[in-house]
Amino acid sequence: MTSAQHIDGVLVQWGERLFYPGNRIVKSAPLPRLDGMLRRKAAVIRQRIEATVRRAPQVMVKVTGGGRGMAAIAAHFRYISKNGKLEIEDDREVVRAGKEAVRDLADQWRYGGSLIPEEGHRREAFNIMLSMPAGTNAALLQKAAREFAQTELSGHR
Structure with a gap:
């Protein structure tokens, strides 16, 4: 797995916890296998993070x-x-x-x-x-x- 793929996998894993939390996370899921859909998910999460950062500073x-x-x-x-x-x-x-x-x-x-x-x-x-x-x-x-x-x-x- 290349470094970019690993970063995308971690980004999807943490992004889903941050933006789409379940009722309760008991244990960490393994890093997702990157296919086309997960790459798109990583891109969407990246956009949400960038949108949040652009609006900083905040109250x-x-x-x-x-x-x-x-x-x-x-x-x-x-x-x-x-x-x-x-x-x-x-x-x-x-x-x-x-x-x-x-x-x-x-x-x-x-x-x-x-x-x-x-x-x-x-x-x-x-x-x-x-x-x-x-x-x-x-x-x-x-x-x-x-x-x-x-x-x-x-x-x-």
Whole structure:
């Protein structure tokens, strides 16, 4: 098998996983034998990859877990504020900085509503990350993030 044929075989194998996933992949299928149909499949997958790359850069919204208990939530507040060195904004658009502000925000979460225990089995918070391409205007990014939060997370802290 030549190098180009091997690359096409791997491309078809991974492309089918990426673009046409089954319900669950248990084990890796052997590399497909390349005939005319598989070469055409490889070409189609190549076109989809190129189309995706041409549209880059892109915006991404990612849910990255969350806090099970107040200890985890407070640790995340410290992380995103770089332990109080960066400003942090709450759901009422109050902007504060410093370690005391981070502790105050954690206390608002802990006692505002039902008590959140220090350690827990329930997920009390979700982390949502908004990623923008390099060079995005910071003021527009902040405005877009606020509008996203107001639209998608209204009624939540």
